[in-house]
Amino acid sequence: MIHSSPARFALLVFTALILLWTAILSLPISSADRTITPLADALFTAVSAICVTGLSTLDMSTHWSLFGELVILGGLQIGGIGVLTLASILGMTVTRRLGLRTRLLAAGDTNPMRMAKGASESQAVGLGEIGGLLGAVATSLVVIELALTALITPRLMMEGYDFWHALWNGFYLSASAFTNTGFVPLPGGLEPFANDYYLLSVLALGVFLGAIGFPVIFALYRYVTGGGWRAHKRLGLHTKLTLTTTLIFVVFGWLAIAGLELNNPATFGGHGFWQNLFSAGYMSVMTRSGGLGIVDPLDMNGSTLLVMDMLMFVGGGSASTAGGIKVTTIAVLFLAAYAEARGYHDMQAFDRRIPNEVLRVSVSILIWGATIVLISTTAIMHLTGESLDVALFEVISAFGTCGLSTGLSASIDDPGKYILSATMWAGRVGTVTLAAAVAATSRSRMFRLPEERPIVG
Numbered sequence: 001m002i003h004s005s006p007a008r009f010a011l012l013v014f015t016a017l018i019l020l021w022t023a024i025l026s027l028p029i030s031s032a033d034r035t036i037t038p039l040a041d042a043l044f045t046a047v048s049a050i051c052v053t054g055l056s057t058l059d060m061s062t063h064w065s066l067f068g069e070l071v072i073l074g075g076l077q078i079g080g081i082g083v084l085t086l087a088s089i090l091g092m093t094v095t096r097r098l099g100l101r102t103r104l105l106a107a108g109d110t111n112p113m114r115m116a117k118g119a120s121e122s123q124a125v126g127l128g129e130i131g132g133l134l135g136a137v138a139t140s141l142v143v144i145e146l147a148l149t150a151l152i153t154p155r156l157m158m159e160g161y162d163f164w165h166a167l168w169n170g171f172y173l174s175a176s177a178f179t180n181t182g183f184v185p186l187p188g189g190l191e192p193f194a195n196d197y198y199l200l201s202v203l204a205l206g207v208f209l210g211a212i213g214f215p216v217i218f219a220l221y222r223y224v225t226g227g228g229w230r231a232h233k234r235l236g237l238h239t240k241l242t243l244t245t246t247l248i249f250v251v252f253g254w255l256a257i258a259g260l261e262l263n264n265p266a267t268f269g270g271h272g273f274w275q276n277l278f279s280a281g282y283m284s285v286m287t288r289s290g291g292l293g294i295v296d297p298l299d300m301n302g303s304t305l306l307v308m309d310m311l312m313f314v315g316g317g318s319a320s321t322a323g324g325i326k327v328t329t330i331a332v333l334f335l336a337a338y339a340e341a342r343g344y345h346d347m348q349a350f351d352r353r354i355p356n357e358v359l360r361v362s363v364s365i366l367i368w369g370a371t372i373v374l375i376s377t378t379a380i381m382h383l384t385g386e387s388l389d390v391a392l393f394e395v396i397s398a399f400g401t402c403g404l405s406t407g408l409s410a411s412i413d414d415p416g417k418y419i420l421s422a423t424m425w426a427g428r429v430g431t432v433t434l435a436a437a438v439a440a441t442s443r444s445r446m447f448r449l450p451e452e453r454p455i456v457g
Helices: 006-026 039-050 066-081 083-095 100-110 127-158 163-178 197-212 214-224 228-234 237-260 273-286 302-314 327-342 356-384 388-399 414-429 431-439
Strands: 347-349 352-354
Touching: 006 039, 006 066, 006 414, 039 066, 039 414, 066 127, 066 163, 127 163, 127 197, 127 214, 163 197, 197 214, 197 237, 197 273, 214 237, 237 273, 237 302, 237 327, 237 347, 302 327, 302 388, 327 347, 327 356, 347 356, 356 388, 356 414, 388 414
Parallel strands: none
Antiparallel strands: 347 352
């Protein structure tokens, strides 16, 4: 199965890890009071950790023991790296070489479209660069998380934590930020640091780096070490498109949240201008998939929740620790609309032509993502009786593996927990991987039907 269908292999391993983590978290050793954690809560936490979501039905700072926290930390690290990428890194470490099949396996994790039959090799990361990409994944994970830990630990010590507790919580927060998980091990969450420019800036930086994706980090590394301005051509279309679209959405969310919450005394209305601007920018970055919120979404205006719904649904970059339909997907859709409006036959960006097969995949991702959100929202509204804005926010946060919560996850009954768990699973696995897994059994037809065009629009 690993060679004939990498997508199905990834789904199998991913699901098996969730079941294993559920079993471990259910054990008495995983809870602080040494009791058995209910199945629904253990499953929800396991899915949330491995899918790097951050939603929780339990108090993360008090329920789990040190062993349980280590299990959760391991789960979010595995989920952030990716199952196939981690397997390839371990294989390369053991064998000291990277064969063609392993390269194809890792390439499928960075871009699930490679799993489709007849996929072109004009990719953001070529097969010859997979070894370097895997090295960049491992190096960036270690270096960035250790750097964030070094920046966070002194701040926690200033807050009154002893060195070891500050170091542990600092590393936990750094891993949670870079993997875009959103778990907070501190009592009271981030509320005591809601006005802390330093700590929030460090966390936002970690979330941003995790959200742009490992291929982009790899490309930026090559740019920095490859000769300055002459290496500009080495920044491929994927990198430019990801960075540009991400910055556009961050700035849009920043201005929208700041403007919509300007006169809301429950959130930013009682703060000064600069505090309002900073908090809005921080929350905009968190909608990339970070989930380390400092404001209760229930206190926000309905218009703000809708803007955040859109931002969370888009998510971060492809092959990143973030979720959502991805910024490159929405960028391709807008480029297609622009090309159609101008009468162009091809989509173009940064002096490159984008093939139509990418558009077809982007449309499929959008439709399937919207369908999953619609079905889950309807089910949650029916089970809980909550209003549309609350249920939709929680579902999109689950689908986009964001972790921002209205508190619904903590109060919902077991059937709702299972629905949100399935939504997180579908959001992290990705609609492209699901489609590639199903397409592995597709059969080519030996004929084509007559063409007839329906009326659209």
